Structures are given as C-alpha cells and as structure tokens.
Amino acid sequence: MSIIKLSISILFFGLIWTANAQEKKFKIHTVAFYNLENLFDTINDPNKFDEFSPMMELKTNRSAIYKKKVKNMARVIADIGADIANNAPAIIGVSEVENREVLEDVVNDSLLLEKDYGIVHYNSPDTRGIDVALLFQKKIFTPTHTSSHALKIYDDTGKQRVYTRDQLLVTGNLDGDVIHVIVNHWPSRRGGEARSRPKRVAAAKLSKHLIDSVQAINPYAKIFIMGDLNDNPTNESVKGILKAKKDRKKVGLKGIYNPFEGFYKKGLGSNAYRDTWSLFDQILMTKPLLEKDYSSFRFYKAGIFNKNYLINNRGQYKGYPKRSFSNGTFTDGFSDHFPVYVYIIKEVAD
Template sequence: MKLLKSLLLLLALVSISNVWAQGEKRFKIHTVAFYNLENLFDTINDPLKYDEASPMMEMKANRSEVYKKKVKNMARVVANIGSDMANNSPAIIGVCEIENRDVLEDLVNDPLLLGKDYGIIHFDGPDKRSIDVALLYQKALFKPIDSKSHELLIYDDVSRKRVFTRDQLLVTGKLEGDLIHILVNHWPSRSGGEARSRSKRVGAAKLNKRIIDSIQSKDPYAKIFTMGDLNDDPTNESVKKVLKAQKDKKRVGLKGIYNPFEKMFTEKGYGTTAYRDAWSLFDQIMMTKPLLEDDYSSFRFWKAGIYNKAYLTNKRGRYEGYPFRSFADGGFTNGFSDHFPVYVYLIKEAIED
C-alpha cells in the first residue's frame, strides 16, 4: 500500500507541475528483475557435464515429479514479480543456476507464463558444475539486437589453475523502442571463505567494468543494467572499489554506476539470502546514470525492491524468515530458492494516441 501511495504521489506531482501546459500525464511501468533459481536442473544425466552433483540428480526417487514441482514453483515466482505495480510479470528477467536451455523452455511454457510469450537468451558456459546464466524477455516488449557471452578467466590463488566459472552475458536490445544493455552475472562463490575467494569476485567485477567501459566508450549516454548473484554485498570491494557503484544518485557521474540496493543493506538491514543468522544482499541490479534522469520521455529508474513475499519464506523452525529453499538435507522441500528475487521499476510517459 505504501508503494502504491508513493507512485500515485509521484504521478500526481508530475501531473500538477505540468497541468497547465500539458494536462495530466500517464506513465507506463515495466519491471526488470533478477532471480537465482537454485539448481534448476533437469533429470537427465549429461555425460559431458558434471551434473551428477546437482540436488536433482542426487535424488533417488520421484525425480520427475520433483522436477515438475520445481519448475511450477519457479514459474509462480516469476509470474508474480512486479505484478503489484506493473500488472504484469517482468518485461526482462535475468536468471542464474540453470543447467541448460531445456529447463528454461519448460519454465516459460508453464501455464502461468505461457501467455507472456517469453524469449530466451542462453549460452552454454564452462562452469564446472554446469550452471549458467540466461535472460528471459517478453517478446512483445523487448526486441534483442545482439547478445554475447563474455568468458571470465580467473585462477586459483594457491594452485594457479584456472577456475571454470560462469560467463557474463551481455544482451543489447530495445524495450519498447528504448535502447538498453543488460549484463547478467553469477560471480564466483565464497567457497573456502570470503577472504580466500575474494580475488575471484574482484576479477569478475573487473571483467564487468571492462564490458561497461567498452559500451560507454561508444556511447557515454548508454542505458546499462548489470544484475546478478554477485556473492558479494553492495559494500564489498568488487562492487565499491572496482565498479565504483554509488548509493546516492546525486553522486553518480556521467559514466558512473548507481546501486539502489546499498542503502537497503546498510541502512535497513535487508538481504536476499541468509547464512548462520546473518543476512547478505548478494542479488543486485545496478544501472548507469542515463537511467536516473528526470526526463520521462524514455524509460527511467523509479524504484527498486526485494521480492520477499510471505510464501517465499520459512514459517517456523531454525530457519524461520529465511528464503524457503527448494532443496535441503538431501531432499526436495517443495520450496522455491535460497535467494529472494530483486527487481526495479522503470517508468515512461505514455503518449496519447
């Protein structure tokens, strides 16, 4: 209700300031989101991949039924993200922890999403666990122009052997005519401890920054989103020192990056995943300055949020309040994910026909 009142107030203020010259204005709203789907693997053993270690493949019975429930649960969440305000599922949603294109085909063809006609952009990556990132988009709203998978070359600090991890997906396209660029990430985990693994995420951030710099060298006013499960908080070195993401919109320079999730983490204590009674906000969506301007003749950022509805949380026990994950103690819980999704709303002045 507070969110609705805030939007109505915003629209009222814009309308009042222009009422004499242009009359009242209406705005389109679209949701851009990201969701870690927590081991969305199929039930088929791929001899070319190390998928045996997935929770799905480790199940001894009812694997097919579990898979169907898992897909349906994921579809329910995707269908609901942003619907309170946009009256629609996300126009664009980045995802991670998916095994292949097949599981995404099953997801977008679920009855809850079939009518949205989602397209899929996915590349098979080199991750040793066979998990990838991807982008889903409503074909009626977003028109892809180009897509590329950027290889992340990082090495273990001790063995100096290459760490095979997720590529970074870059998609360029038009959201109802507005040119935007979307980077989808799943940065290296904290396996072995945060300090020991830090350099890997710093390396991922450096690749991310190079991609963004390359886009901005051609167009300083490019509208760029970078999103994903970063396995780092908004305050960590990878985000603050490498990407130089700002928590205050007023401090974002022309080629700078804004992170609306930093204040949620530092000032409100919000998170998207929890471990040992501590919340982390690993899932983030950041953006460049052109998305922050006050001219709503094209899509601009309005508000960010964490989709943490009650049905996505544990209701009791040791993990009460934590994300209600799909797999625990070697079995399927009929839950959702160990991460909450994140989203941003974009608004644009609607032109009267």
C-alpha cells in the same frame, strides 16, 4: 504492461504529496533478477558434474519433483512486479540454470505461456554446469546483439584455471528504448570471503570492461548490471571496482548507481546464512536511467521480492528464503535467494 498515474512531486522528491502536484501518466515495466537455485533436469550429462546437483541426488520421484520445481519457478516469475506493472517482468536475468531446456520448460509453463518469453542462453564452462540467462517478453523486448564473456580466474597457485560462469551481455530494444543488460553470477565465497575475494574482484573487472566497451560507443547508454554477485553492495568488487554509488545525485556521466545499497544498510537481504542476511542479488544501472526527462524509460524504484509464500515460516530457518532443496530432499520451496527488481517508467500522452 500497465499505465500508472504519479504526481511529479512523488516522482522527483520522494513520497511527498503537494496539493499543486501535477499528475501524469506513465508506462511501467519490471526488470528483475532471480537465482533459481539449482534448476537442473533429471538427465545425467556426461560432460558435467550434474550428478552432484540436488535434483540428481534425489533417490525417488525425480520427474514429479522436477515438474514441481519448474512450476514453482514459473509462479515466482509470473508474480514479480505484477502488483504495480500488472505484468510479469519485461526482462529477467536468471542464474543457477543447467541448460536452455530447463528454461524452455519454465517459460512454457501454463503460468507464463501467454507471456511468450524468449531466451538468451549460452553454455558456460562452469564445472558444475550452471549458467546465467536472460528471459524476455518478445512483445516488449527485441534483442539485437548477444554475447557471452569468459571469466578467466585461477586457483591459489595461480596455475590451475577455475572454470566458472560466463557473463552475458544483451543489447536490445525495450519498448522503444535501446538498453543493455549484463547478467552475472560471480564466484562463490567457498573457502572464505577473504580467500575467495580476488575471484569476485576479477569478475567485477570483467563487468567493468563490458560496461566501458558499451560506453565507449555511447556514453549515454542505458545499462543494467544484474546478478548474484556473492558480494554485498559495500564490498570491494562493487564499491571499489564498479564504483557504484548509493546516492544517485553523486553518479557521474559514466557512473553507476546501486539502489540496493540503501536496502543493505537497513539490514535487508536477499539470502541468509548462519543468521546473517546478505544482499548478494543486485541490479545496478548507469546514469542515463536516472535522468528526470521521462520521454524515455527511467528508473522509478527498486525492491526485494519477498512475499510471504517465499519465506520459511517454521523450524531452524524460520524467516529465511524457502529454498527448494535441503538435506537431500525437495522441500516444495522456491529458492535460497529472493528475487530483486526495479521498475522503469516512461511518460505517455493522455
């Protein structure tokens, strides 16, 4: 946690400096999301198809490679937001994790151990055995309610269920504020974007149901909706179902703001495929996080965490995220996705 000084003109009207701007002090935290790209252990689970994971497909040195993969994940998590918040994320949603044990290895790494991260994780019915989870610094965030919500979708015949990731809902107290976090990893585009679109629309409807259920209790609830959506900010799932807005001024009381749509329209992304950038990783939020009363935490700004060490600097995939696995080998990389983050701030007394 860090205290920063901001001028009111910067905070309210963008990067505009005025001589008469009143400087105030703010507490700042980072809220983030990261697809950890196949963070699997080296043990074959007979109840999962984990033998097809990149980790299990390695022919040699699995144990050493697993330890390096864990270290790489811890390095990135420790670094997200640290430039401004002087701390690792207060909370971070993650996806593509096999089980709770791999997360325990990450949070117990020497780079994160002093942060004392807690874990919220449920086993999903996903065929590949991958889940979502939430990591949180115990000194900053205290969960008060957690639940896992199944996404029931079916194949093209409408008869065979497709088992995919559950959605995670966590409510808790973040440094004095009650917040809610929905962590997602929506169905992939396997088979083509159009053909697989109904599955992500269904995922968006489940997320919307969870949002509505929270807002039915408290219309002013502060909700973050985060994840690897496998859709861009302009796709039907995000724009049509969640009705996420690019312009924060147009967000109504129970509306949703998507700060990542602006990045996407500038050509920025969190993952790349066939020389095309996508921004599948997003953090959306509800209206109460946009208010200008900074007596409680409000949204400050968003970003894509794409430092140089996370970028492939040579070869066919130069400029892409430096992924961990490629062609059956470990590259000593990180993930095929960049993390995304938002800063939230609250005014503090002098």
